[in-house]
Amino acid sequence: MTAMPRYVPSSTRLQGARWQRSSYSNGMNNCVETATLDSGPLTGLCAVRDSKNTAGPALLISPGPWESFLNSIR
Template sequence: MAARERKEAPWSAPPRHVPHSATLIGVHWHRSSWSTAMNNCLEAASLRSGALAVRDSKNTAGPALLFSPPSWAAFVEAVGNGTFPTRS
């Protein structure tokens, strides 16, 4: 039997994270006004691609998660309306 050739998808999905947020050149990170001097908050930046990057304020050179605007909006809505289950 002949080996099948692997066909590449005509598109590729955008990455969901970057291992080092320092590689996101030219972005302006925003920290929540609720953040304290303890650096226990998230920072967010809008990317030219339209995605939203989110990183830990304690590790600004560390990884960043990338969200599409609809995904981020759904996440924020779910947090706000209590959709996520709480721990017992």
């Protein structure tokens, strides 16, 4: 079994990802965007990227740790 990747070098490789930005964002592209991947070999993972560099890398995180992170900052 191969390990899942921890990141992709360019978020443009995540075809079909629907990126979302926080409702607290002020529109200045100074936050992160997230997407839940729902197709291909990365299905179910959460992707996180910098909104200032939408073609840049994206971190890939399993749903459980991502939920734990969100709960800890709420």
